Amino acid sequence: MSQTTSNVEPIGKREKTKVANRQAILVAARGVFAELGYEAATVRDIIRGTDLASGTFYNYFKSKEEVFDALADDGARRFRPILRMARENARSFEDYLHSAFVAYFHFIVQDNLLEGRPIEERRPHILRMDTPEMTAVYQEVRQSLEDAIAHGDAPRVDADYLACACIGIAQEVGSAMLRRSPHDIDAAADFVTGLLLKGLIGAARKD
Amino acid sequence: MSQTTSNVEPIGKREKTKVANRQAILVAARGVFAELGYEAATVRDIIRGTDLASGTFYNYFKSKEEVFDALADDGARRFRPILRMARENARSFEDYLHSAFVAYFHFIVQDNLLEGRPIEERRPHILRMDTPEMTAVYQEVRQSLEDAIAHGDAPRVDADYLACACIGIAQEVGSAMLRRSPHDIDAAADFVTGLLLKGLIGAARKD
DNA sequence: TCACAAAAGTGACGAAACGTCAACTTGCGA
DNA sequence: TCGCAAGTTGACGTTTCGTCACTTTTGTGA
Numbered sequence: 061m062s063q064t065t066s067n068v069e070p071i072g073k074r075e076k077t078k079v080a081n082r083q084a085i086l087v088a089a090r091g092v093f094a095e096l097g098y099e100a101a102t103v104r105d106i107i108r109g110t111d112l113a114s115g116t117f118y119n120y121f122k123s124k125e126e127v128f129d130a131l132a133d134d135g136a137r138r139f140r141p142i143l144r145m146a147r148e149n150a151r152s153f154e155d156y157l158h159s160a161f162v163a164y165f166h167f168i169v170q171d172n173l174l175e176g177r178p179i180e181e182r183r184p185h186i187l188r189m190d191t192p193e194m195t196a197v198y199q200e201v202r203q204s205l206e207d208a209i210a211h212g213d214a215p216r217v218d219a220d221y222l223a224c225a226c227i228g229i230a231q232e233v234g235s236a237m238l239r240r241s242p243h244d245i246d247a248a249a250d251f252v253t254g255l256l257l258k259g260l261i262g263a264a265r266k267d
Numbered sequence: 268m269s270q271t272t273s274n275v276e277p278i279g280k281r282e283k284t285k286v287a288n289r290q291a292i293l294v295a296a297r298g299v300f301a302e303l304g305y306e307a308a309t310v311r312d313i314i315r316g317t318d319l320a321s322g323t324f325y326n327y328f329k330s331k332e333e334v335f336d337a338l339a340d341d342g343a344r345r346f347r348p349i350l351r352m353a354r355e356n357a358r359s360f361e362d363y364l365h366s367a368f369v370a371y372f373h374f375i376v377q378d379n380l381l382e383g384r385p386i387e388e389r390r391p392h393i394l395r396m397d398t399p400e401m402t403a404v405y406q407e408v409r410q411s412l413e414d415a416i417a418h419g420d421a422p423r424v425d426a427d428y429l430a431c432a433c434i435g436i437a438q439e440v441g442s443a444m445l446r447r448s449p450h451d452i453d454a455a456a457d458f459v460t461g462l463l464l465k466g467l468i469g470a471a472r473k474d
Numbered sequence: 475t476c477a478c479a480a481a482a483g484t485g486a487c488g489a490a491a492c493g494t495c496a497a498c499t500t501g502c503g504a
Numbered sequence: 505t506c507g508c509a510a511g512t513t514g515a516c517g518t519t520t521c522g523t524c525a526c527t528t529t530t531g532t533g534a
Binding site: 479486491492 | 512520
């Protein structure tokens, strides 16, 4: 009867430093990737950005690639609730699409505020889309589209392809937007929303 | 009078082996990336797949990444004339879009016939937008779209964003198609053509 | 045809990064 | 307070890197 329901976080010092160390490595890695570029960065460069010893790195990650995956995964984890809110607050399918894209474009603008090398060099050449959180984002998108189709808000189309198309458009138009200045989030979101909204009708054709 | 006009290629043994060695490295690299995955592969692994010495590698490429870029660049170089032909032979804008996507999907199916690791882990053909040949492909796409707009075949839209959207769609839907079996190129091409053709109208809206 | 210079190939070597591990420090329960 | 488990440390052996002095090959002109 002593320890009540309030043990949301049974956190001791052990747990706390573990989380802090992991976070320190991720933060350092972000900085190093931005400064040196992903390919040029080494595990030692990353660990040097923390007050940890080289051996400690390997208690948390197997390699530089795993750190990158974790960063991507964290990004996706932060983005998912935003996407979910856009879905729940949307008054229409068009509204959903638009606010989802605005949210995404806003997100990548924020994510690229860090000064340093060009954005392309901060990533590995091969971008993995198969981390758990990335997959979850894809599922979220796909689910929204399937719901819209089921509710009659969108025509019957291949939801898998459509979700992929949405993601591909978001990525490429998003990158293009980042290359322009100022970053006109609304213009980009208007563009892709219009494209997809009408495009859906076209994608549903059977002839 | 002996050697006539036929010296189209003033090729000596020097030039010939240089081309052959470069090609041997690229072929070996493709195999190694497919077998071990890009990240795990080393320069030594690649050179071991040829009959060259390790030092020779550095006469041709600075690093593993440069080999990867060269492979991507070669892919783009091979694809560009295909895309150009699609444009020149098209009877309508819709026809152009469709045949261009068919060509691209066909291309990536061919490019991934090599057995080995999952495609995501090798991806020597990935569409990096910052190699010279990739930029040329982007320009080609964009030019086609601008022409279509100028001729009144497509509404007035932001050609840069539209080209990016086309490329993003092609990449993501293409990857999704590769994950399915059998690879239904026509279905995928129909899907994206329909999406874009109608989508254009939506993207042009001003309200 | 031969000699010779320039170009290209070779592989051993020092440097750099990797990943491990025995010794050490710290946190936690008894 | 004590003792053990968990976590940290950095030195060390290993792997990969990139270079360079030396060798081989190729093109050229006498």
